[in-house]
Amino acid sequence: MSVSVSVPTILRPVTKGEKTVSAEGGTLAEVITDLDSRYTGLGDRLIKNGALHRFVNIYVNDEDVRFTGGLETTVAEGDNVTILPAVAGG
Amino acid sequence: MARYDSLIDAVGGTPLVGLPRLSPSPSVRLWAKLEDRNPTGSIKDRPALAMVAKAEADGLLRPGCTVIEPTSGNTGISLAMVCRVKGYRLICVMPENTSEERRLLLRAYGAQIISSPAAGGSNAAVAMAKELASDHPDWIMLYQYGNPENAAAHYATTGPEILTDLPTITHFVAGLGTTGTLMGVGRYLREKVPDIAIVAAEPRYGELVYGLRNLDEGFVPELYDASVLTSRFSVGPDDAVRRTRELLEVEGIFAGISTGAILHAALGIAARAGRDGTEADIAFVVCDGGWKYLSTGVYEAGDDAAAAHGLEGQLWA
Numbered sequence: 001m002s003v004s005v006s007v008p009t010i011l012r013p014v015t016k017g018e019k020t021v022s023a024e025g026g027t028l029a030e031v032i033t034d035l036d037s038r039y040t041g042l043g044d045r046l047i048k049n050g051a052l053h054r055f056v057n058i059y060v061n062d063e064d065v066r067f068t069g070g071l072e073t074t075v076a077e078g079d080n081v082t083i084l085p086a087v088a089g090g
Numbered sequence: 091m092a093r094y095d096s097l098i099d100a101v102g103g104t105p106l107v108g109l110p111r112l113s114p115s116p117s118v119r120l121w122a123k124l125e126d127r128n129p130t131g132s133i134k135d136r137p138a139l140a141m142v143a144k145a146e147a148d149g150l151l152r153p154g155c156t157v158i159e160p161t162s163g164n165t166g167i168s169l170a171m172v173c174r175v176k177g178y179r180l181i182c183v184m185p186e187n188t189s190e191e192r193r194l195l196l197r198a199y200g201a202q203i204i205s206s207p208a209a210g211g212s213n214a215a216v217a218m219a220k221e222l223a224s225d226h227p228d229w230i231m232l233y234q235y236g237n238p239e240n241a242a243a244h245y246a247t248t249g250p251e252i253l254t255d256l257p258t259i260t261h262f263v264a265g266l267g268t269t270g271t272l273m274g275v276g277r278y279l280r281e282k283v284p285d286i287a288i289v290a291a292e293p294r295y296g297e298l299v300y301g302l303r304n305l306d307e308g309f310v311p312e313l314y315d316a317s318v319l320t321s322r323f324s325v326g327p328d329d330a331v332r333r334t335r336e337l338l339e340v341e342g343i344f345a346g347i348s349t350g351a352i353l354h355a356a357l358g359i360a361a362r363a364g365r366d367g368t369e370a371d372i373a374f375v376v377c378d379g380g381w382k383y384l385s386t387g388v389y390e391a392g393d394d395a396a397a398a399h400g401l402e403g404q405l406w407a
Contacts, residue, residue: 066316087212088213089267
């Protein structure tokens with residue numbers, strides 16, 4: 001399964017400046033592992049102690065993965081994965 | 091009831107109106123809670139009033155006091171009204187990339203504005219307000235992101251109003267900013283309607299707003315408790331603007347941009363219910379009217395793409 005991953009400015013130094021990268025995997029965890037194999041260190045920025053970093057939000061087709069199975073959220077061909085730092089609203 | 095002793099007594103008690111044309115079918119119904127009908131035109135009148143009342147009851151606020159608050163607009167405007175009525179001085183720390191109308195309104199109410207940099211959005215405003223508050227121990231920061239009275243106001247008023255008007259409610263959809271509305275209304279409705287879905291619509295801004303130096307500068311409001319929510323959607327400016335225009339065009343409701351984001355999530359939920367063949371009564375929040383966003387040109391733009399362009403770089407929710 002190939003998905004498109006949108007990378008926030010803060011992580012682009014790791015993706016060699018790329019704003020959108022493609023990745024393979026059937027779950028979010030597999031997608032991150034695949035990305036980390038090409039962009040070393042990306043996994044460590046996103047995952048702390050086996051869970052998503054407190055200040056990182058990841059969305060699959062605009063839905064927050066913390067409510068859809070976390071790192072085990074399944075992804076399908078053509079899905080859009082968006083990574084964003086958590087910022088204040090209101 | 092239509093008679094009140096003063097303006098602040100008129101906060102809340104807003105109408106819930108059906109959306110017969112935007113609801114997908116007779117068995118999946120959308121309902122809009124018109125929070126623009128509050129005294130300063132937004133849902134924030136509820137938490138602003140509650141936070142000030144609690145600070146007064148605790149003896150923190152006395153006549154002549156100065157209140158400081160980080161805000162992207164609506165909370166500041168609500169506080170400005172309450173402070174004017176009660177005789178407090180208000181300083182709002184507000185990101186510089188917010189609409190001109192918000193600044194004009196704040197000044198009209200006599201509030202002082204300190205601008206925080208656009209980069210980092212509200213994060214920068216929060217950091218700056220905290221610093222100013224610690225430099226001026228006599229100033230009172232109500233701090234909407236962590237003040238339990240923010241969520242409590244919605245638990246005590248918004249939640250019960252919605253349930254009274256819509257006892258068959260199945261879904262509640264609101265915007266996620268301070269998280270106060272979703273935490274307060276969500277907790278109340280969960281207690282009364284065990285199977286209810288509590289859905290968050292989170293605005294997704296332009297890149298500038300996410301321009302932190304490192305991930306540890308991120309921010310999750312102290313009030314946030316993910317266990318209250320069922321799902322959380324990120325809604326970008328294109329969808330928010332398209333739905334804001336649709337709400338005006340189809341149902342005649344003139345709402346602000348964040349309401350468009352909430353409606354987008356509500357319509358997504360409605361479509362799911364339709365596919366599953368379940369009955370649904372979906373209540374969503376109209377946070378404010380469109381008045382403060384007229385200068386962005388989103389209502390008069392020729393098409394949705396041009397309208398979204400008007401929001402470039404702005405904190406629109």
